[in-house]
Amino acid sequence: EPEVTQTPSHQVTQMGQEVILRCVPISNHLYFYWYRQILGQKVEFLVSFYNNEISEKSEIFDDQFSVERPDGSNFTLKIRSTKLEDSAMYFCASTPTGGQPQHFGDGTRLSIL
């Protein structure tokens, strides 16, 4: 069964450094999402992306964050200058059309030191 894949599974970064999290959505899906889950807290929406542009973003998704679809298969989340509070699990999800059930990857655990 097709699945969303995320790399790396665990990323350890010094505070202030840039980090790029990578996702390969399911191949025929057109809508892409990033969510994060801070340890012990709810899964929170960050951003949605369709037709090569951001369609929606939360207040968490500030100027430190950016997303990109650099080629036909990858979808990336960049954090420019990481802070301690960015430590979390980051999940990528995709759907074939808007409003459809979202399929999640296994996440990247981001640890900021």
Place this chain on the structure above:
Amino acid sequence: TQLLEQSPQFLSIQEGENLTVYCNSSSVFSSLQWYRQEPGEGPVLLVTVVTGGEVKKLKRLTFQFGDARKDSSLHITAAQTGDTGLYLCAGIDMEYGNKLVFGAGTILRVKS
């Protein structure tokens, strides 16, 4: 702000018992999904309910969407140790875009 309140937060039961997990909101959702999440993995979709009053069954799991599309429940019959895990409800309101709003989750432990 849309919120989904999930209850209970924790549930520890014996194998063979029945249980119900609830997901409630004051907001109306276009659809509601139930996910199961294992430690170190992403949420895995169990079911989507779309129509008010809809009931879906997945083996021993029964999912119901409230008539007003503001609440949902997950009922497990004759729980097994393999049902142990974190269960999440998440809703979409198409008027607010396609983002999922998640509940806090219910940690289920089934003891043998």
